[in-house]
Amino acid sequence: MTVGSEVKGCYASVKNIEATLQILKNKTQNVESQQAFQDAQQIISEVKESLNQQIIHLTREEPQY
Helix, strand or coil, X not given: CCHHHHHHHHHHHHHHHHHHHHHHHHHCCCHHHHHHHHHHHHHHHXXXXXXXXXXXXXXXXXXXX
């Protein structure tokens, strides 16, 4: 497995985590839990953006990835 495909797989996993956090946030009635899910979702969103930038970089620098 190439580095690019591993990063893309990680990106897909992070997107899945982000969606799961959104579902959990919507299902809970507890305000503190909703805030915790929102905070976690914000961190995951930042990780997702970073991974996306890495994918772009890998695509430009190493087209075979």
